[in-house]
Amino acid sequence: MGHGFFERNPLAVYAIIAVVMLVGALWEWPYVYYGALRIITCLVAVFIAVFAHHQKRIVVTWLFGFVAVLFNPVVPVHLTREIWVPVDLVTAALIVLGAFIVRDRKEGQPHDDLTGKEE
Secondary structure (H helix, E strand, C coil): CCCCHHHHCCHHHHHHHHHHHHHHCCCCCCHHHHHHHHHHHHHHHHHHHHHHHHCCCHHHHHHHHHHHHHHCCCCCCCCCHHHHHHHHHHHHHHHHHHHHHCCCCCCCCCCCCCCCCCC
């Protein structure tokens, strides 16, 4: 069978879920929603950071490490709703960008961002 988008990009499913939840946070939800949002966003950020680290993309690794800390469910960062709304939207955009940056590429395909120089 052919290689589908989700077979080549296993992170995509989780990234899509995180992005939908981050955008969904524009509306008010029960507290449990925000707990789930923290868990999913933190995990996706960790996955992107790990993939970026393996690809030697240092800036992307640190950026998503920061996102993981910001959304970590163990020691939550408490911000006002007015601050969380833009943070959630920027994070959603970063996850889309990050998922594309670390996606699987064919062997020999050059890196296409500023932090993944070929050695």
